[in-house]
Amino acid sequence: DGGITQSPKYLFRKEGQNVTLSCEQNLNHDAMYWYRQDPGQGLRLIYYSQIVNDFQKGDIAEGYSVSREKKESFPLTVTSAQKNPTAFYLCASSIQGNTYEQYFGPGTRLTVT
Amino acid sequence: RKEVEQDPGPFNVPEGATVAFNCTYSNSASQSFFWYRQDCRKEPKLLMSVYSSGNEDGRFTAQLNRASQYISLLIRDSKLSDSATYLCVVNWGVIGGGTSYGKLTFGQGTILTVHP
Numbered sequence: 001d002g003g004i005t006q007s008p009k010y011l012f013r014k015e016g017q018n019v020t021l022s023c024e025q026n027l028n029h030d031a032m033y034w035y036r037q038d039p040g041q042g043l044r045l046i047y048y049s050q051i052v053n054d055f056q057k058g059d060i061a062e063g064y065s066v067s068r069e070k071k072e073s074f075p076l077t078v079t080s081a082q083k084n085p086t087a088f089y090l091c092a093s094s095i096q097g098n099t100y101e102q103y104f105g106p107g108t109r110l111t112v113t
Numbered sequence: 114r115k116e117v118e119q120d121p122g123p124f125n126v127p128e129g130a131t132v133a134f135n136c137t138y139s140n141s142a143s144q145s146f147f148w149y150r151q152d153c154r155k156e157p158k159l160l161m162s163v164y165s166s167g168n169e170d171g172r173f174t175a176q177l178n179r180a181s182q183y184i185s186l187l188i189r190d191s192k193l194s195d196s197a198t199y200l201c202v203v204n205w206g207v208i209g210g211g212t213s214y215g216k217l218t219f220g221q222g223t224i225l226t227v228h229p
Contacts, residue, residue: 043200088154102217104156104158
């Protein structure tokens with residue numbers, strides 16, 4: 001089955017530690033995105049990548065880093081510099097072109113204490 | 114003013130009711146419009162795209178008014194399974210390089226609860 005997978009579903013970390021969230025897709029989509037969602041708020045764009053080896057900052061990139069070494073994979077690292085890392089992180093992908101519809105993975109719920 | 118604004122609700126309606134959600138957007142250059150549905154603690158899923166002429170998918174009808182920068186979603190004959198958060202989503206095209214990959218901006222969502 002084609003889709004987007006994120007792992008793990010729940011993640012707990014101590015403050016000051018970096019943590020990497022996985023996102024893999026087998027939809028052959030060119031573009032991939034990372035969002036965070038906080039309670040009662042809409043999704044906010046962290047980073048996006050249009051093609052392999054290229055990525056751009058979104059609206060709230062501070063404290064995060066990404067890589068895009070393979071078309072299928074777009075991991076997100078939440079660094080210790082991110083002041084409020086506890087959130088629901090969602091990865092999405094879309095095909096190149098005019099449709100703009102994005103398809104989401106199941107998300108990773110990160111809790112930092 | 115928020116880029117995409119929705120009434121957060123919650124809307125509590127009985128089964129069989131008709132309910133309408135509204136959404137306004139601030140950027141007149143917006144090109145594409147969507148409604149996504151998000152169940153509690155799950156990822157958003159595309160419900161339907163919104164076209165200028167309006168479009169219908171079963172019990173769901175979406176309307177777009179570009180002049181007023183306004184989008185609506187109408188749900189007829191509500192079912193218990195319609196209970197979810199409905200996200201209004203707007204795209205205004207190019208993020209970079211002249212190729213549009215769809216920078217989506219999400220509203221905060223409208224909560225719908227359908228009760229027996």
